Amino acid sequence: MTFLESLDPEVAHAIDAYPAERYIAVGEDPPRARAMTEAINSVMRANLPPTDVAIEEKTIPGPDCAIPLAIYRPPGSTTRGALLWLHGGGYIVGVERDDARCIEFAEVVGCVVVSVGYRLAPEYTYMAAISDSYAALNWLTGQADALGIEPGRIAIGGGSAGGGLAAGLALYNRDQGGPPLALQLLIYPMLDDLHDNPAGHAVTHPTIWNRDVSFKAWRMYLGAEYGTERVSPYAAAARATDLSGLPPAFVSVGTADLFRDDNIDYAQRLMAAGTPTQLQVYPGMFHGAEMLVPEAAQSLRMRRGYLDAVKRAIG
């Protein structure tokens, strides 16, 4: 069976929705890739249905510089859970205004979503992203009263690079004695720089996140550590040797995703370490397909799966 034949029929048509050029630019010309991504995002934002969720942009002080945040609040004034959201983009592109996803979490879960504009590679390597995310998490817990958030109901999560960063942040937060977390939501997380497994070799299609662009992104994100034995687990969570004492995890990935086996293996290791972990693997879904073809049955199931997981944890 070829890669294309393995796709869910309802999402297969969208695999070439964006030009291959986009991922070539991620690997070779990040500023151009950011411009292309922002062009796509601005169209998507303009086409979002009206919402009651209020969106506020603000900056908070960070360890090295100000950190931009986007805060999404559902209407009403009850005390809520909160999701610290880390956007995707291969650690190279993407911004905190991840409206389609954040609005959906705020609406369906009824939680406050704080989305972090963490610093990106290649201008910064992974410790900048981790420090910014950790600073935002501490800001969120420190402001819990003002934000109307219950401190016991705080989750972290993200998709793709954001999922990898969430896994790295869960490790960093554990090791630093940071605030307790109700959930780490790992949506097809980018957490292994090696991709040395069947899916890591099989997914080479140029218009989706593929082996070649992924290695280029890892090289920028890891800097001098790339290709060595001393890659930090805060950068590539799969490198962590101790996965005990972490918050409950929810891992979701499609079978046609470059990260499929990375993600299954990580979930399996979390389980062996005694971390309460749910794993959902959806047949025929490629990386990001549930956002690209949102009405496909499998996309609805995948989103319902992780939205419900957040709702159970902090809703």
Place this chain on the structure above:
Amino acid sequence: MAFVDRVDPELAPVLELFPAELMTLIGDDPPAARALLAGLLEEMLKNMPPTDVTIEERGIPGADGEIPIVIYQPPTPVPRPGLLLMHGGGYIVGTAREDINGIGYAEHVGCTVVSVDYRLAPEHSYKEAIADCFAGLNWMVDNASELGVDPKRIAIGGGSAGGGLTAALALYSRDHAGPELAFQLLVYPMLDDRHETPSGYEVTHPNMWHRDVSLKAWKMYLGDERGSESVSPYAAPARAEDLSGLPPAYVIVGTEDLFRDEDIDYAQRLMAAGVPTELQVIPGMFHGGETFVPLAAVSQQMRQGYMDALKRAIG
């Protein structure tokens, strides 16, 4: 973290309610285990809620004599989808009157269910079990119109040993030019005689399916082949080297199940072989927990998971 602390809080109380005696008897005195279960089964059948599903017990011709089967028919229009059901019981105990699943699938999916009373170990080995199931499958296909079944929508499925037999039957049917199958439903399947994984060592609690009883059951089921390199994949599907060309699969297991890692590994190998495969791993769930505490949230999630999977595939 102790095993009991990892079990979902809603399920933990029943751990102590099970008689450890049952597992001991399965491993050491199968006839006594069957007698004990026959009593429990009679009680359970008396307490089943009323249903519109009709239940017929009959015999079909097999290679070595008659094979008893049970047919569950829902009151829905024909042609219906069909499920060949293999019951659980460690290959040692259990009967085709697995009403909770026979009725459950017939009601939820609207399918005809044919449940096979395959021959059990230690009186018989895997060869008889697989022969009986293959005979049951061929009979179901040959008699599709009499049964009101659409031969293009026939799935095979089962839980525990029944899940293992399902996986084995999928391999056997592929290799022996058997009927085309729409789906294989693998509910915490018993697939690997070695249990050389983290969960294969973790789960030793005496009141549930655990390492010791499982190795004893495999010894009876495999006969001389146990532990050798020549174990047949029709007995232990994890031993199969080629998983390509199999029907679409659904695998579900709990994190506190002895079979967790072998089931995840098998699903991962199916995916790598290009078989459309869905995998769900439910946190805090032990082997069969959803049948003992059906109202617990994780139980409902699990049962809904496999019931809906069958419905999507053939319903």
